Amino acid sequence: MAVTGKEITRILATDCGSTTTKAILIEKRDGEYRLIRRGEAPTTVEAPAEDVTKGVLNAVGEIEDLEGREFLRSTKDGIDVSPDGSGGVDIYMSTSSAGGGLQMTVAGVVKSMTGESAQRAALGAGAIVMDVVASNDGRLPHEKVSDIRRLRPDMILLSGGIDGGTIDHVVELAEIIRAADPKPRFGVGYKLPVIYAGNREAREAVAGELGGSMELKVVDNLRPVLERENLGPARDTIHELFMEHVMAQAPGYSRLMSWAGHWVDGAWEQVPIMPTPGAVGKLIEIVAKNEGIEVMGVDIGGATTDVFSVFGNQGESVFNRTVSANLGMSYSVSNVLASAGLENVMRWVPFRMDETDLRNRIRNKMIRPTTIPQLLEELVIEQAIAREALRLALVQHRELATGLKGVAQERTIGDAFEQTQSGATLVDMMSLNLLIGSGGVLSHAPRRCQAAHMLIDSFLPEGVTMLAVDSIFMMPQLGVLSEVLPEAATEVFDKDCLIRLGTCVAPSGVNRKADVLATVRIERSDGKTEEHPVRAGTMLLLPLGVGQRAKAVITPARGLDVGAGPGAVWSGELEGGVVGLVLDGRGRQPFELPADDAVRVKKLQEWSLALDTYPAAFFGKGGR
Amino acid sequence: MAFAYTPGLRVAGIAVVRKERRLPLKGETLVRVGDEVSADTIVARTELPGNVKMLNIANVLGLPPGDIPPLLTKRPGDPIGENDLIGQTKGMFGLFKNAVRSPIMGIFESYNEITGQAVLREPPIPVEIDAYVKGTVIEVLGGEGVVVEARGTFVQGIFGIGGEVRGEMKVVVRSPDQELTQDLLDESCRGKVLLGGSFVTSGTLRKAIAGGVKAIVVGGFDDRDLKEFLGYDLGVAITGHEKKGITLVLTEGFGRMTMAKGTFDLLRSREGLMASVNGATQIRAGVMRPEVVIPVEGQEIAETERIAGAMDVGSPIRCIRAPHFGRLGRVAALPAELQVLESEAHVRVLEVEFPDGERATIPRANVELIEE
Numbered sequence: 002m003a004v005t006g007k008e009i010t011r012i013l014a015t016d017c018g019s020t021t022t023k024a025i026l027i028e029k030r031d032g033e034y035r036l037i038r039r040g041e042a043p044t045t046v047e048a049p050a051e052d053v054t055k056g057v058l059n060a061v062g063e064i065e066d067l068e069g070r071e072f073l074r075s076t077k078d079g080i081d082v083s084p085d086g087s088g089g090v091d092i093y094m095s096t097s098s099a100g101g102g103l104q105m106t107v108a109g110v111v112k113s114m115t116g117e118s119a120q121r122a123a124l125g126a127g128a129i130v131m132d133v134v135a136s137n138d139g140r141l142p143h144e145k146v147s148d149i150r151r152l153r154p155d156m157i158l159l160s161g162g163i164d165g166g167t168i169d170h171v172v173e174l175a176e177i178i179r180a181a182d183p184k185p186r187f188g189v190g191y192k193l194p195v196i197y198a199g200n201r202e203a204r205e206a207v208a209g210e211l212g213g214s215m216e217l218k219v220v221d222n223l224r225p226v227l228e229r230e231n232l233g234p235a236r237d238t239i240h241e242l243f244m245e246h247v248m249a250q251a252p253g254y255s256r257l258m259s260w261a262g263h264w265v266d267g268a269w270e271q272v273p274i275m276p277t278p279g280a281v282g283k284l285i286e287i288v289a290k291n292e293g294i295e296v297m298g299v300d301i302g303g304a305t306t307d308v309f310s311v312f313g314n315q316g317e318s319v320f321n322r323t324v325s326a327n328l329g330m331s332y333s334v335s336n337v338l339a340s341a342g343l344e345n346v347m348r349w350v351p352f353r354m355d356e357t358d359l360r361n362r363i364r365n366k367m368i369r370p371t372t373i374p375q376l377l378e379e380l381v382i383e384q385a386i387a388r389e390a391l392r393l394a395l396v397q398h399r400e401l402a403t404g405l406k407g408v409a410q411e412r413t414i415g416d417a418f419e420q421t422q423s424g425a426t427l428v429d430m431m432s433l434n435l436l437i438g439s440g441g442v443l444s445h446a447p448r449r450c451q452a453a454h455m456l457i458d459s460f461l462p463e464g465v466t467m468l469a470v471d472s473i474f475m476m477p478q479l480g481v482l483s484e485v486l487p488e489a490a491t492e493v494f495d496k497d498c499l500i501r502l503g504t505c506v507a508p509s510g511v512n513r514k515a516d517v518l519a520t521v522r523i524e525r526s527d528g529k530t531e532e533h534p535v536r537a538g539t540m541l542l543l544p545l546g547v548g549q550r551a552k553a554v555i556t557p558a559r560g561l562d563v564g565a566g567p568g569a570v571w572s573g574e575l576e577g578g579v580v581g582l583v584l585d586g587r588g589r590q591p592f593e594l595p596a597d598d599a600v601r602v603k604k605l606q607e608w609s610l611a612l613d614t615y616p617a618a619f620f621g622k623g624g625r
Numbered sequence: 626m627a628f629a630y631t632p633g634l635r636v637a638g639i640a641v642v643r644k645e646r647r648l649p650l651k652g653e654t655l656v657r658v659g660d661e662v663s664a665d666t667i668v669a670r671t672e673l674p675g676n677v678k679m680l681n682i683a684n685v686l687g688l689p690p691g692d693i694p695p696l697l698t699k700r701p702g703d704p705i706g707e708n709d710l711i712g713q714t715k716g717m718f719g720l721f722k723n724a725v726r727s728p729i730m731g732i733f734e735s736y737n738e739i740t741g742q743a744v745l746r747e748p749p750i751p752v753e754i755d756a757y758v759k760g761t762v763i764e765v766l767g768g769e770g771v772v773v774e775a776r777g778t779f780v781q782g783i784f785g786i787g788g789e790v791r792g793e794m795k796v797v798v799r800s801p802d803q804e805l806t807q808d809l810l811d812e813s814c815r816g817k818v819l820l821g822g823s824f825v826t827s828g829t830l831r832k833a834i835a836g837g838v839k840a841i842v843v844g845g846f847d848d849r850d851l852k853e854f855l856g857y858d859l860g861v862a863i864t865g866h867e868k869k870g871i872t873l874v875l876t877e878g879f880g881r882m883t884m885a886k887g888t889f890d891l892l893r894s895r896e897g898l899m900a901s902v903n904g905a906t907q908i909r910a911g912v913m914r915p916e917v918v919i920p921v922e923g924q925e926i927a928e929t930e931r932i933a934g935a936m937d938v939g940s941p942i943r944c945i946r947a948p949h950f951g952r953l954g955r956v957a958a959l960p961a962e963l964q965v966l967e968s969e970a971h972v973r974v975l976e977v978e979f980p981d982g983e984r985a986t987i988p989r990a991n992v993e994l995i996e997e
Contacts, residue, residue, distance in 0.1 A: 136800060138751055141678070141679075142795055143677050143678055143679065146679075155799070169739055169740045172737060172740050173740045173742060176740065177679075180746075181677075184650060206739055226689075238836035258883045268794050283945045311680070327860055332861070332908055333861055335859060335861070336860030336861050339858040339859070339860040340860065356849070356879075357847060357848075357849050360848035360850050360879075361847060361878075362947070363848070364784075365878045365879050365945075365950070366946075368783050368862065368878060368879070368906075369783070369878070369993070370944045371990050372946040372990055372991045373946075373972060373990045374946075374966075374968045375946060375947065375948065375966045375967060375968060375988055375993065376948055376966075376967050376968060377967050379660050379947055379968065380947070380968040380969075416689040448969065448973075503907075576827070620686060
């Protein structure tokens with residue numbers, strides 16, 4: 002969507018989250034786009050307000066109060082988007098994940114092939130995939146029918162068959178969908194949107210099955226040949242139908258949609274409302290592309306945790322997004338405990354605690370999700386839970402961010418000893434360059450080193466990795482902005498959104514005899530050189546501030562890898578940040594915490610002191 | 626700005642309670658606007674489409690899917706009985722015929738010439754919904770259901786399990802800080818909604834189920850007991866569908882927690898009246914809290930309307946997180962500037978004064994308003 006006409010200098014963007022509506026004001030001042038103000042208010046999609054625009058007006062109202070200027074229409078029933086730059090703002094846009102976000106069921110013939118491709122398309126568009134129906138998923142037809150009916154998806158994506166492949170199985174899936182006849186969550190009177198993105202030769206038969214009873218939209222096959230995915234058309238159509246059908250039914254959204262847009266040469270041009278995760282994904286893709294690096298982003302919310310990644314695969318950059326629908330820090334906090342197990346949460350707590358007490362505390366957070374830790378002890382527990390939520394979200398991401406399965410691979414004699422399979426995960430923590438964390442528990446951690454510590458513990462980056470956090474969860478708004486004004490989005494992202502924490506250096510591999518896993522020699526910008534051993538089982542924090550760079554030569558112990566291959570010396574530049582340079586000698590592949598409880602607690606305390614994660618005095622009191 | 630938005634749970638002595646009674650699918654409403662209904666009056670009904678059975682006729686008969694239609698003995702829409710003949714091959718000289726029979730009773734819905742599959746559908750499943758509370762029908766939602774309005778006591782809990790039940794309110798403890806123990810249960814509790822005090826265990830719940838108790842309203846419950854009682858660790862807080870034979874409503878939270886005195890006294894004053902209780906809780910998009918509704922006749926509505934969620938100096942509040950979890954007090958001050966907590970977080974806070982005169986500073990997010 003290119004912009005023509007007058008220059009846009011004042012931008013208002015909101016993100017209607019499941020609990021909070023966040024508004025940001027961006028302005029072009031002295032030739033650069035910068036974040037000026039931020040406001041927030043509770044989301045009002047539920048009773049008693051049942052109108053999402055009320056929360057938007059409140060959040061924008063907070064910006065008005067703080068800025069002492071007006072951005073709402075004089076009637077207070079909308080955003081004042083001016084055609085000539087006279088008042089209000091030049092453009093307004095929004096993302097949304099309120100009301101549970103976009104919930105989809107996807108279908109494909111073979112679960113690990115077209116089923117997975119359909120899942121990737123839906124996830125990439127920002128949906129929560131509630132179920133993957135496939136001809137070979139092990140369920141009987143009537144079980145599939147009742148599952149589709151019970152889940153009541155907002156939309157269904159049906160794929161299956163490469164072009165010219167199976168027709169029978171695809172039509173059978175269409176039959177199952179028709180028999181289920183699921184009723185949408187919002188709006189009793191409208192037809193359920195179904196996107197068909199499968200074998201082009203089955204289009205007619207599928208239309209025959211679904212054409213009358215559903216809102217059927219046919220797009221290009223998302224897996225036209227086994228060796229290639231074509232997810233773009235399906236993703237775009239999901240966005241389109243999300244706007245037209247799903248959002249239009251949710252309370253207040255038709256009004257919100259009418260507000261979002263700007264004037265181009267005297268004519269009103271709408272800016273579509275994007276699903277929040279879809280917008281974040283767009284931004285991550287842009288960052289990876291602009292800088293030519295591998296990026297992973299994680300957004301840990303109250304109800305869900307999203308993981309986005311761009312990794313290289315056979316010379317191409319592949320974007321993936323997964324959503325762990327029930328891993329989060331408030332609504333879903335108990336599910337983290339149920340999924341990870343109490344022991345896994347407790348292993349990150351650097352003091353001993355009664356199990357009944359811990360369980361009750363976590364449950365009380367679940368039933369009153371908006372409360373915040375007042376005591377340090379409570380903060381430590383929340384951050385322990387966050388580590389497990391993040392770890393589990395990464396496990397799920399690894400499983401779906403894979404190469405295409407079922408593809409015949411050409412192997413040369415040189416590949417004979419590399420037992421790689423088609424469909425192996427693309428996630429490679431060694432080649433990863435940048436890891437970005439977002440979401441309250443990371444972005445609002447009282448100390449930035451806590452965010453860095455959580456990211457390192459849960460994602461276990463290997464070799465040399467830059468860590469960063471999204472300062473105030475602006476990524477959704479910047480994602481939708483990137484559609485209209487890409488330069489403004491990247492400028493604000495770089496200057497106001499991304500807070501660089503620093504670089505983590507972590508040797509990976511097995512060498513049980515080595516006391517020193519690597520030696521890091523750095524040359525600072527003033528020419529001073531230092532040498533630091535990365536001792537096994539320790540962490541060390543070196544000062545290296547924001548914008549500072551140091552030349553480094555990292556020599557790993559025999560058999561260990563820091564990015565240049567096992568035993569090979571790595572040289573390059575390390576970038577600093579608000580935390581600094583973290584040398585992590587706790588090991589990777591494998592990473593293990595001490596099994597003995599007393600030793601584990603002692604080690605956790607040591608690492609916390611090394612990184613200045615929690616106040617030193619904390620471990621001195623109460624027998625900790 | 627001297628107020629904060631902190632929605633509390635509703636505890637109202639007399640309130641107008643409107644309950645939407647909606648069918649899962651469009652159907653038929655059986656009452657009209659103005660009708661007086663009792664809690665068990667059926668107000669709407671519908672029929673859910675029956676379960677589907679897919680039968681691959683081409684496979685059974687061993688023929689290509691396109692050859693099947695002339696061999697079918699049923700047409701789309703025809704009723705079928707269990708074991709009815711659906712189709713058969715011509716055989717050889719009228720012998721060696723292959724036949725396919727219906728595994729279910731219902732309707733022959735369709736046959737697909739590409740897949741060879743027939744869709745057979747079982748008879749529709751009737752669904753009825755009742756009024757849930759005694760009151761008046763004030764709105765008919767087309768064919769989808771009705772809105773029933775009742776006047777009475779309305780208490781929201783914080784968490785519950787089990788669905789809608791009804792029973793007479795009975796008080797079994799002396800004070801809000803007393804635990805509801807097994808020895809307090811006897812034959813007089815059968816069919817009743819019991820008001821407990823601070824705590825209940827899974828053992829007591831089981832004894833209550835055996836004794837025919839309909840529901841228990843109590844301050845707190847241990848999560849460990851919840852896991853043991855349900856047989857699984859509850860992940861996401863979406864409840865109401867448990868079939869445990871009892872509905873449980875917690876008014877305060879997890880752990881041993883004295884029930885708020887106002888809640889306890891109010892429910893105690895309704896002893897002997899019929900209560901409608903629902904444990905269904907959804908803590909995510911579309912928050913739903915468990916509730917106790919007790920229709921009361923002959924009392925004027927004297928409810929004062931407050932601005933939803935507005936908090937001011939003097940507002941009664943409850944602390945909902947450590948270190949003061951469960952304590953009640955009044956807002957003493959609402960400082961505008963952010964303050965630093967022990968956890969080192971910078972947040973908006975308030976000063977609370979407890980009944981014993983002690984004052985404390987706590988995050989605004991960690992209190993809830995109590996309605997007076």
